[in-house]
Amino acid sequence: MRVRLNLPINALLKGGKMGVPKTRKEMPLTPISYPTLGSMGKTGSWRTFRPIIDYSKCTKCTLCWVYCPDAAITRRADDSLEIDYDYCKGCGICANECPVKAITMQREEE
């Protein structure tokens, strides 16, 4: 079910293996795009509100991790959760779904 990729996912840089071509010769013969972390850049800049986890309330149910459309919540080996603010778009689904209301949405300071 799983194929081991040659590069671990979190080591994939912008442009993946090929990087961004500088000359025509570096371009593939047809548009081939490699897996890239942050293909649209740091989408965290889209946010107006940011989710904050109150770890004293968090029961590590991992529902926020399942429901995040952006995979911006990291689930650690011990099921603790951490929000990646570089990529979190601030949609608020995690806060809405948290069964113990451990996540609150706070306005981003400018």
Next chain:
Amino acid sequence: MAQIIIDTANHIAGYAAKTARVKVVAAYPITPQTTIVEKIAEFVESGEMEAEYIRVESEHSAMAACIGAAAAGVRTFTATSAHGLALMHEALHWASGARLPIVMAVVNRAMGAPWSIWPDLSDSLSQRDTGWIQFYCADNQEVFDTIIQAYRLCEDERVFLPAMVCLEGFILSHTYMPVKIHDQEEVDAFLPPYKSGWILDVNNPFSHANLVSPEWYMEFRYMIQEAMENAKRLIPEIDKEYGRHFGLQYGGLIDKYRCEDAELIICTMGTMGCEAKIAVDNLRREGLKVGAARIRVYRPFPVEEVRKLAEQASIIATIDRHISFGMEGFLASEIKASLYHMKDKPLLAGFIAGLGGRDVTFKTIEGIAKKSLKWMRAGRVEEETVWVDLRG
């Protein structure tokens, strides 16, 4: 074992797909192509041909299936005509942009409205901008040989473009001729296993053809143009090599007949080229210096070869089995465009003939030749485009 069989060009196209070891065939029927896919169905179901045969539900899906199969790493084939080709138009663009070496047989047939099942070249010629290499065949043997040559050409890393091998409906598709089917092993030696420029692979994941901004798009298109230029160079080389292997070749980009000292060169495509040769022989017997040039490859257009032909000729007569409404026949336009930058150009007379399957015989062509020679002697072409044999 090589064998000589007597069969229709459609069936021969089926033999070619089998001999080329095609692995996936997408099949949808349309007159006059239908017997190609029927023949392949026989081959596949009898086990003679090892391939997956996808009975698609439209021509658009036929090309889509070929694109999928080629991207997933196998040699593919399909065939169509007229409206089927028109229906897959957007998929033709996709295939060339994806640089997939698909080969398709196009059995030329007139476009509607109204319905016509008879041959002319409107269908394939109106796809000339899609980035597909285009071959036009004059007999059944050429159909077989060109399909094999096409795979060899398209899968060359300097090309990686799809190709259509065109043959006129009924004139070739349903006409029996003797054809040499070459020995499988010899063809295998000439045509190596399938190769393409990229492949869908779980060990090397990527997105193919996602959004390309203006910053990059032009370069991808330029690369297709470069590949076409490479094809122009490679086609005569491959043809010669084919000749060495199998004793058969077709003159590369243009099949020239008695052009060396010709004052008038009659330019045609497809089976009209055969009739033109007979006309040339007859006219030569009358002492007229006439030659025939059958444009075998329409895309890439053999610009340099056409200029060479024009160097010694005084007039070129083009016979188009096609009309671009609001302008003229494509062959006429493109030959004129090829010659534009030449200092000394021959006269150019454009003729439209044979639309919707109207017969074009050597007699017709002799008439065209005589008219052209008259204009040549007068020093000017009286009518730039003449519709031949038109009801008054």
Next chain:
Amino acid sequence: MVTIKEFPKEEYLLKGHAACAGCGPSIALRLLFKALGNKVIMVVPACCTTVIQGPYPFTSFAVPLQNMLFEATGATCSGIVAALKMRGLDDITVVGWAGDGGTVDIGLQALSGAAERETNFIYICYDNEAYGNTGLQRSGATPYGAWTTTTPTGKKERKKNMPLIMAAHKIPYVATACPSYPVDFVNKLRKAKEIKGTKYIHVLAPCPTGWRYDTSKTVEIGRLAVQTGIWVLYEIENGRFRLNPPSDRLIDKSKRKPVKEYLAMQDRFRHLTEADIEKIQTWVDEDWEYYSKLASNECV
């Protein structure tokens, strides 16, 4: 039966992609990969997912993905499956992943053809009930009364019932799903993977941009869709219809929340009159009469 804790941690939809905040289809995509892993080849026609990948030379997807023409998903998958078969690669799952427009409208023919040919692949329609990519025009899957840019006073026609259309093809597996029920969706995908033939899964994918609600409500609205019965979770496996939890408990009308609650949460239904809402409620109830007959095998 898997639990959320057992979902693999690997992500094959990488963060930093181009989807809208709160995108329902993105949740469905992550669940797709939780279910199937990365030994898949995806075919994606023109749809929101085309853009979610991001622009060349980058993509947010870490699986082989062929972008393809709008109407051609089913046929392209047939081609890929045939090629893989000829190459002896029978352990790769071919997935057609298309929006509702590319399935029920322009893609219907190719999908129907692939199903009739019994192409061995999984086709998933993620349904945000409009042509999302081009700015939310109506599709055949847009429900009655919904605002879209081409139905500004509300769609006058009913939603096309695509899962039942696919069931009529007698393919071995048809299912509906919703990302608000992640375990159900993942189980269905894993089951589909083990079945030979054409498998069709229709997943409701709430879209804050198109349905006009606050981005945080995507999962809640999906849940409400099921709880009101306007979206039904079921499977049709070899012709046998089965309701899945919690839909299986909703045959009793009193257990279904009124459809009004679901409609009230979305501004695309803001202009509905009482009469419209009643009409919608009646249709939901009528559909449930039919589903309950299917569930008890009184009809097919």
